Amino acid sequence: MKMNELKLVYFSPTGTTRKVIMEAARSIDLKSVSFDFSVYKEKKPSLKFLPNDFAIFGVPVYGGRVPALFLEYLENIKGDNTPAALIATYGCREYEDALLELKTEVENRGFKVIGAAAFPTEHSIVPSIGSRRPNKADLKVIAEYGTELNRRLRKSESFDEFDIQVPGNSPYKKYGGSSLLPKADSALCTLCGTCAKVCPAGAIPLKEPKKTDHKKCIGCMRCVRSCKQKARAVSSMKMSILERKLNKVCQSDKTADIFL
Template structure:
């Protein structure tokens, strides 16, 4: 089948998922169209795709699930027997039900999942976990995966729902939950507002960027990543306790999963 346009769509607060999605999509088509679902103003934007477009959709895994806010935004993507590659990026623990949840959302919206991946990336909170991932070997695996997907699509004449791939996971999904870690501003904060304008859920007031609305915060860590003064961070005691907890289940390097 002929693919006229590749679209890289992602919810990626700390940019790791974005980079992996772009690695996969760029191998299929140079300079794919990008849709950043982590931008607050894109949260209600509706997108439609044809059967001659290919969407590469990526999310980070939060507690074994698709982030709740990402799921809401993905529901605004509408396909017409549109082939889609699903990518659930996890921080070296487990991706659990994220891929099958992602599949259920997109199939209900007219997409046909033709491939999927669960790549490992550096943990967004505890950077010592999976440090340096994706590495050169991971990137090469992603490129090889893209070529195989491309070959698969070239051999396909007409895509139907019977072509949907089978994915690991449980239904019903595991209970959704994230580690409730809410970054705060320190004395280095110059109130430039970059964290507020980049927050995917507007949990940081634009007029008081040194504050955080903990009820809205989804613990995505984007404000820490974008702060030019490194003024935002987590409570060191709580962060240390979280690190000790995660190291028990994240100490051994995990392998990427590529599904065709």
């Protein structure tokens, strides 16, 4: 099949998923267009992909699931038996039902999954876990995944032959939200509004960036990473409790799982 365009559809509050998806995309011989849903959009865009487009969907794992916010964007995206590949990044604990959920949601919207992968990365809440991953060796594995996807696109006339199986259980694991929600330190905040502009959940009012709507906040850490004044942080007590807990259940040297 003569392929049209590579569509990169992703959610990446702290930039790791973006890095991974871009590395995979480098191996695909198609011009690409990105739909980055890490910046809040009140109105979710409607997108229709062609049968000869190729889509890569990328998400971070939150509590073993696909972030609910990404699913809201996915609702308005339609494929037409469009081939697609999946990428889940996770902070070296587990990805549990996230790939199965992503696959099911993507298939329900008219895509044909021809590959799926879960890549262990730096943990966005506790960056000492999986520190600096994806590293050089990880990038090589990610590029190889991209190369195999590219080969499939080049060789196949129809994608019906692919039957990708991923681990996970349905009903999915319950996700109750993060208990680590950042706050602004009034003494340090200069009201520059950067955090409000980058918040994926629209949880920080631009006119009052010292406030956070904790009903909307998803605890993604994007505001913490983007604040030059270091005014945004989570409670240090809660953080050290989580750090201790995660250190017991995460393995910084986990390897990628690729399903082809």
